[in-house]
Amino acid sequence: MTSLAFDYRRPDSVDQALALLAEADPGTKVLAGGHSLLPIMKTRLAQPGRLIDIGHLGELRGVHRLGDGGLSIGALTTYSRLLANPAITVYGLLADVLPTIGDVQVRNRGTIGGAVAHVDPAADLPACLLALDAEVVVRSARGGRTIALTSFFEGAFNSVLLPDELITEIRLPAASGDYGSAYRAQEQPASGYALAGAAVVIGRSTGGGGRFDRAAIGITGVGECPYRASAVEQEFLSSGDPAAAAHATDGVLVASDIHADREYRTALIRVQVRRALEAAIERVG
Amino acid sequence: MAIDALGASIKRREDPRFITGAGNYIDDIKLPSMVHMAILRSPYAHANIRSVDVTAARAMPGVIDVIVGADVPYNPLPMVWPAGGSAGLRNNVNSPRILATDSVKWTGEGVAAVVAETPAQAFDALAAIVVDYEPLPAVVDAEKAVAPGAPQLHENAPNNVVFEWSVGDSAGTEAAIEAAEVVVRQRLVNQRLIPNPMETRGDIGWYNPGTEEYTLWMSSQTPHIQRLLVGIFTMGIPEHKLRCIAPDVGGAFGTKIFCYADYALVLLASKRIGGRPVKWIEGRRENYQSTIHGRDHITYLEIAGKRDGEITGLRVKTLANLGGRLSTIGPGIPTTLYARVLSGCYKIPNVYAEVTGVYTNTTFVDAYRGAGRPEATYVIERAMDLFAREIGMDRAEIRRRNFIAPDAFPYDNPSGLGTASGGAKIYIDSGNYEPALDKALAMVGYDDLDARKVEARLRGKYLGLGLSTYLEVCGVAPSKWIGAVGEGWGAAMWESSNIRVHLTGKVVLTMGTSPQGQGHETTYSQVISHELGVPVDDVIVQHSDTQGTPFGYGSYGSRTSSVGSTAAIKAAGKIREKARRYAAHMLEAAPEDIEIDGANYSVRGSPDKVKTLQEIAFALDLAFDAPVGMEPYLDETAYYDPTNCTWPFGTHIAIVEIDEETGHVDLVRYVAVDDVGNKINPMIVDGQLHGGIAQGVGQALWEGAVYDDQGQLLSGSLLDYALPRAAWLPSFELDETVTPSPVNPIGVKGVGEAGAIASTAAVSNAVVDALGPLGVRHLDMPYTPQTVWRAIQTAKGGQA
DSSP, X not given: OOOOOOEEEOOSSHHHHHHHHHTOOTTEEEESSOTTHHXXXXXXXXXXXXXXXXXXXGGGOOEEEOTTSOEEXXXXXXXXXXXXXXXXXXXXXXXXXXXXXXXXXXXXXXXXXXXXXXXXXXXXXXXXXXHTTOEEEEEETTEEEEEEXXXXXXETTEESOOTTOEEEEEEEOOOOSEEEEEEEEEEOTTTOSEEEEEEEEEEESSOSSOOOOEEEEEEESSSSSOEEOHHHHHHHHHHOXXXXXXXXXXXXXXXXXXXXXHHHHHHHHHHHHHHHHHHHHHHXX | OOOOOTTOOOOOTTHHHHHTTOOOOGGGOOOTTOEEEEEEEOSSXXXXXXXEEOHHHXXXXXXXXXEEGGGOOSOOOOOOOOTTTTSSOOOOOOOOOSSOSSEEOSTTOEEEEXXXXXXXXXXXXXXXXXXXXXXXXXXXXXXHHTSTTOOOOOTTSGGGEEEXXXXXXXXXXXXXXXXXXXXXXXXXXEEXXXXXXXXXXXXXXXXXXXXXXXXXXXXXXXXXXXXXXXXXXXXXXOGGGEEEEOOOOOOOTTTTSSOOHHHHHHHHHHHHTTSOXXXXXXXXXXXHHHSOBEEEEEEEEEXXXXXXXXXXXXXXXXXXXXXXXXXXXXXXXXXXXXXXXXXXXXXXXXXXXXXXXXXXXXXXXXXXXXXXXXXXXXXXXXXXXXXXXXXXXXXXXXXXXXXXXXXXXXXXXXXXXXXXXXXXXXXXXXXXXXXXXXXXXXXXXXXXXXXHHXXXXXXTEEEEEEEEEEEOOBSOOOHHXXXXXXXXXXXXXXXXXXXXXXXXXXXXXXXXXXXXXXXXXXXXXXXXXXXXXXXXXXXXXXXXXXXXXXXXXXXXXXXXXXXXXXXXXXXXXXXXXXXXXXHHHHHTSOGGGEEEETTEEEETTEEEEEEEHHHHHHHHHHOTTOOTTOOXXXXXXXXXXXXXXXXXXXXXXXXXXXXXXXXXXXXXXXXXXXXXXXXXXXXXXXXXXXXXXXXXXXXXXXXXXXXXXXXXXXXXXXXXXXXXXXXXXXXXXXXXXXXXXXXXXXXXXXXXXXXXXXXXXXXXXXXXXXHGGGTOOOOOSOXXXXXXXXXXXXXXXXXX
């Protein structure tokens, strides 16, 4: 099919984009890589009256080191560009997962900001960014704010982003101490999205083989949006035992669909979390 | 002398244009003043239509015409293959309307059509059509549909039954089961599949007001048949007023054999608007609802025999879900093409099958790659495994024990093809099944299986191996059988070929068959190169246009290489004979003294007295020296009606590993030893096998149409319907035995469907074998992780 007719705007700068967003037309959508938005427009599941195309804005592209050692990733940085950047080698989780997202075309067009803004319940990247304690930097004509990703997602395809706000960058804190990470997911075979996926980062800030004092576990495909498995994190920090994975869905309404019902999905994410923890432990050494 | 092209793995001449975007598919065709059609499809699976209001749609920008059911003056679409042929078995027939009038029977049935200047305008106008539906309860499952109290779809089909058909010896099979030492019973579900050719369907209709003739471009496997079915059967247009053209076709798998409503709609629309061409292109989601589905059987099987492994009886009862209305040959698939080949490559003295065709509120079901034979192979190959397990016999051994012996051909299958036709009886003409089995077992290292299972358990995996020793019937079909009233579809299935050798010696081969990506232009050229002694590149192949090709029944049922090639070989023989006569004239010799070696025609004993085919063609074109009574030009047409089908067979073996915690099934090895007779192009044969195997594996592991109870198709797009991907499959290990078919002069059998027929059962048997130690003796497909996980949990007495 073809999409419904829409008004198309192509601002020349972020400021112009923010000015357009400030007009607060409720039918407005921001177009970046387009790999999520355009297909649902063609099937007419989404019928935005206006698209603001920011895909060409160079100021939102690129990766640079922050003063505190963290990493700033421009919202329009594609998966391919991010993967090619030497700075991400210290974030082993991204180096592992980015090459597995979609296919070459998706990785060449899909953007990190788009992945965060879209809040797909089963996308791989948001779970990884959760486990990496990412922050979302947003701007509007009114000003800017920085939001912890753990507070950003609100539900399926829904976030705290306000209608006049634009994601401009994703920030990752500096990696320090001994870290190990792993991502384990089982694909929904048709879509390639995760039926249940677990991104794990564990570490010892002191180094040298003591107890783990850091555990961050992002989960996707299971709840109505990606979430941190804090019950697993707490249990693991006290026990050091991957069996903590049994708490992977504590307090979560587990999704059920034609590919995986609630019972199977619950069992599956526990396995994925445990395996990811085991793999991460092995990597920390 | 050039290398003989027949049997050479030369590259497909079609591929450069296909893979560089230079093909000419239906949506590539843009005609002057062409307009676009979109079809409004029912959102309900079952509803009465109270009214359709198109007033607002007619006023939308760019809209030229809006058509509703009441505007269509034509018949419902033809259904040409009732169960039992036309001999009198009752078939409660309801075939699709061009557009629904008073009711809809599945989500996606066409209700109205808009013709507009652009596709987007046509889609926009669809949204402005107001249909007042009275929703009715729906039923999607065949077993539920025939149960008391089920929603009824059609007044003339009580209990939603299309037909009740049977084959074989009921009393003898009953007696065999009663007397048997062992009887194994099992319910099997062969789930509904959505075929998914890469190119969806589409068509362009053009009415020429000047000549009052119609032209229909269509993504079709059967342009000649459609000229009849759309033309005279549906619209009342005789053949000489309708031209059907199939341009490049991007895959079909059977779905493009049939007569669809849109063919008539684009022609009707073009006439209504005064002769502008009207294009309709099917979307993928639309394809999922408005193009045929495949399979969808529920089967109760009983297999009986002795403790020493001898099978004495097979009784099968199948419910075949045919959808909301009947597709063109829907009833023929689960009857003739399924139940008559149920005993496969085994000598089973007593076979009886009952098949009930059922209406449900789902998309219609018809032939999908293999068409009945994959379903039959699944039943018999699962049955052999179930019986072997019951008596504790090795699965290879029980197959060996029951194979039709190599000296038993031609074999008269007691429930086989043609037994009820009143026409020709069809025998299994050739076969030698054990060598293929032995070769495959050796390739896979069958003797080490137990050790590998133990090793896999140490890694948390269940390893399983599955055998499928399949028999296929293809190369359809002798008209004396398929056309007979008690069995077939009451029409012929011969093929045709025309060869013209032009002045320069270049050869134009014109065929009645119609490819969908198989590489016919390459393989036919190889055959004619061999027959006429000309280089492959000097032969071009024309096809798929009813203007300029002889009538042909099209390409499906793995029939092109066997039936089509034989017609071409016959035409080449006529060319050679005329060339011989003219060479004799040129060389002043008697025709019987002319020897033919490739393209050289020489006088016996005087090899220097020689004329080439090119010289002969040149002279016969100019014709000033032609003898009295000889027609100019080398131009010959031949028709060929086969004397039998062909009977490929082989052994496929799958090895799977199952993750015991997640239920994920990994296909780790796949070995196939196929006997498809001689090969025209081994590389193309391998390609067909690879694709077929992948497609059959897809059914076992991933694919399945899922409807909810209201008849909404939940697996409604490629986001929810999983197709096999190359990365999920191991490298297939292929080998062969060669038992040439005695039916045709080059001994080929056909290979379009073999892979898909064999592989589903091989993978299924492997998965059940893997889970065998847990006590699982059967599991229905597809083996999604959830299904397998639940089976493991249940077997372990877990929470599920």
